[in-house]
Amino acid sequence: MFTRKLTCLALLMALILGLIQPTGEARLVSLKEQSKKLELELDGQRVFVVIDGSLNISQSDLLAYVRSAALAVGKVYGQIPVKRTVIRVEATDGDSVGFATSTYNDDEDYGLIEIAIGRDTSRETLDQSWTLTHELLHLGFPIVEHSKRWLAEGIATYEEPIGRLRLGMIRAEDLWGDLLLHAPEGLPQPGGRGLNNSSSWGRIYWGGALYCLLADIEIRQKTGNRYGLEHALRGIASSGGTARSNWTASQALAAGDKAVSLDVLASLYQKMAYDSYSVDLAQLWRQLGIKKTAAGIVFDNSAPLAKIRQAIETGQ
Numbered sequence: 001m002f003t004r005k006l007t008c009l010a011l012l013m014a015l016i017l018g019l020i021q022p023t024g025e026a027r028l029v030s031l032k033e034q035s036k037k038l039e040l041e042l043d044g045q046r047v048f049v050v051i052d053g054s055l056n057i058s059q060s061d062l063l064a065y066v067r068s069a070a071l072a073v074g075k076v077y078g079q080i081p082v083k084r085t086v087i088r089v090e091a092t093d094g095d096s097v098g099f100a101t102s103t104y105n106d107d108e109d110y111g112l113i114e115i116a117i118g119r120d121t122s123r124e125t126l127d128q129s130w131t132l133t134h135e136l137l138h139l140g141f142p143i144v145e146h147s148k149r150w151l152a153e154g155i156a157t158y159e160e161p162i163g164r165l166r167l168g169m170i171r172a173e174d175l176w177g178d179l180l181l182h183a184p185e186g187l188p189q190p191g192g193r194g195l196n197n198s199s200s201w202g203r204i205y206w207g208g209a210l211y212c213l214l215a216d217i218e219i220r221q222k223t224g225n226r227y228g229l230e231h232a233l234r235g236i237a238s239s240g241g242t243a244r245s246n247w248t249a250s251q252a253l254a255a256g257d258k259a260v261s262l263d264v265l266a267s268l269y270q271k272m273a274y275d276s277y278s279v280d281l282a283q284l285w286r287q288l289g290i291k292k293t294a295a296g297i298v299f300d301n302s303a304p305l306a307k308i309r310q311a312i313e314t315g316q
């Protein structure tokens with residue numbers, strides 16, 4: 001059954017509405033019982049799509065959405081991080097992509113993503129939707145206890161646009177523009193506490209993403225751009241620390257550090273999880289060579305960390 005569950009957008013809304021976080025209960029989805037399912041196979045990893053209700057788009061358009069999300073995750077992890085994934089689509093009213101959750105079905109051994117998609121959603125809307133990429137990324141990291149959820153949400157928030165950029169779904173200006181806009185929400189308030197004791201949406205998602213950006217830069221600096229955060233994440237997944245595992249956050253970070261022969265993830269975790277660790281964002285953007293102008297985001301390729309910025313964009 002489902003012992004652990006991540007509720008992403010639903011959590012976000014609950015926080016916005018001031019409600020208590022979800023209970024973690026989930027409906028049983030038995031793969032064996034699903035007679036009508038679509039199936040994709042990507043590099044040996046199988047993805048099943050089950051539709052609850054009916055959508056006014058073609059199956060091929062829906063599968064294109066699933067395929068592009070899976071390929072975007074592959075741009076970060078090399079492949080979908082677990083062998084079998086079930087994507088359960090709930091057809092809802094409207095024309096947009098709504099709430100989604102990720103969990104792992106221990107009994108039947110598959111990652112489960114439940115996602116609400118409006119009946120009148122268009123192919124264009126699906127092409128612009130980051131939600132499924134975000135959820136699939138969650139399958140690469142253990143579903144850790146609530147106080148450390150910022151790590152899982154940070155990884156998905158940070159890596160989702162990177163994967164989609166590398167797949168050509170968004171532009172570099174979109175990736176960095178969003179980070180420039182939202183990273184301040186991830187900073188601690190004056191006198192605030194570490195990320196493990198933060199419950200605000202901004203701290204969980206963008207504080208976590210900032211942790212990932214800082215780790216990515218440090219790994220790349222220390223390895224001359226040979227490795228980045230994605231290599232640490234691949235190391236975590238390949239040594240067993242996926243959503244299928246019951247690993248702790250510390251176990252996962254240790255495996256990630258070991259994969260790149262560094263101590264970046266654990267030591268940055270010590271600083272950001274327990275203390276009110278702030279970041280000089282203006283200086284960080286300057287070093288990366290990212291500037292917001294009236295005409296939009298512009299890049300300075302002579303900035304000291306410009307090569308690292310480019311490596312994050314391309315994965316090369």
Ligand SMILES: [Zn+2]
Pocket residue numbers: 006007008009134135138152153156
């Ligand atoms: Zn999430």
